[in-house]
Amino acid sequence: MANHAARSGETFRKQDIRNRWLLSAPALLLIAIAGVGPLFIVLVYSFLAPGNYGDVKWQFSTEAWFNVFLSRDIFDNTLSLADAHVSILWRSIKLAVATTLFTLIVGFPTAYFIASRPTSYRQIWLFLITIPFWTNLLIRGFAIQEMIRNEGLANTVLMKLGIISAPIQMLYTDFAILLGMAYVHLPLMVLPLYASMEKLDFRLVEAGYDLYATRFAVLRRIIIPLVKPGIIAGSILVFIPSLSSYVIPRILGGGKNLMVGNLIELQFGQGRNWPLGAALSITLVIIVLAAMLYYVKNAGKTGGGHA
Numbered sequence: 001m002a003n004h005a006a007r008s009g010e011t012f013r014k015q016d017i018r019n020r021w022l023l024s025a026p027a028l029l030l031i032a033i034a035g036v037g038p039l040f041i042v043l044v045y046s047f048l049a050p051g052n053y054g055d056v057k058w059q060f061s062t063e064a065w066f067n068v069f070l071s072r073d074i075f076d077n078t079l080s081l082a083d084a085h086v087s088i089l090w091r092s093i094k095l096a097v098a099t100t101l102f103t104l105i106v107g108f109p110t111a112y113f114i115a116s117r118p119t120s121y122r123q124i125w126l127f128l129i130t131i132p133f134w135t136n137l138l139i140r141g142f143a144i145q146e147m148i149r150n151e152g153l154a155n156t157v158l159m160k161l162g163i164i165s166a167p168i169q170m171l172y173t174d175f176a177i178l179l180g181m182a183y184v185h186l187p188l189m190v191l192p193l194y195a196s197m198e199k200l201d202f203r204l205v206e207a208g209y210d211l212y213a214t215r216f217a218v219l220r221r222i223i224i225p226l227v228k229p230g231i232i233a234g235s236i237l238v239f240i241p242s243l244s245s246y247v248i249p250r251i252l253g254g255g256k257n258l259m260v261g262n263l264i265e266l267q268f269g270q271g272r273n274w275p276l277g278a279a280l281s282i283t284l285v286i287i288v289l290a291a292m293l294y295y296v297k298n299a300g301k302t303g304g305g306h307a
Helices: 002-045 063-069 083-116 120-134 137-148 155-161 174-198 202-210 216-245 247-252 262-270 274-302
Strands: 048-050 058-060 069-073 077-079
Touching: 002 274, 048 063, 048 274, 063 069, 063 083, 063 274, 077 083, 083 120, 083 174, 083 216, 083 262, 083 274, 120 174, 137 155, 137 174, 137 247, 174 216, 174 247, 202 216, 216 274, 247 262, 262 274
Parallel strands: none
Antiparallel strands: 048 058, 069 077
């Protein structure tokens, strides 16, 4: 009798798994066609030779991957580091990390403030946080540009207060790109943090104070460990779009402070080197996948209970 029940349970489990796969098949097919398919085409293009006027020649070549980090002298074929590509890639990673840290520093107390408000007021604060999403990214970029240009609001106020005597060159710098990306991606940090902090049992915080713990000790030993999944999720949500950002560096960088997204666009456009653009695109995907794997690894350790 027990063996019959076990076999029936096993049959039911296999049937349930089969039904789930069948129900998921349309979504998986759509992902394969719309997501994996184009990525596969880009991968194939990265191993082809560039055409004379754009497009590709259907000849197998690894030259594009070679040119991602190395360059060959046109006179004596000596190899050297592709300084421009490495510099742009390093700037992209540096600004993406800085944007993530900045949004975390600003977003953490913001999310804590919202989570500690009465329930009836939380929706209002969340509504205010999401308002920037109602405006087109391009318009938000131009708004930041108008604020930090030499004749903009920031310089005008500083000069009126007598803090500076001449405008500070903020536009078309790495600082401008960092400011723009932080402004655009801040809600992506606040919302996951709030989702974790909303489930935080504030009685634990009160217990820490009752045991004479300092505010810093409560933050470090109680709050941060409990909301760590939200910190990781928010960091990934900010880091990935910051790393591949194109519009903000184009507007606030002025074409001088390029990021990897701008470099890829140049290869497919003015450079007419589609294989190199494809290789740079796959390189960016690899970096993003590495960040995602790091996220999955750390989320698995923390258990994700508060995410």
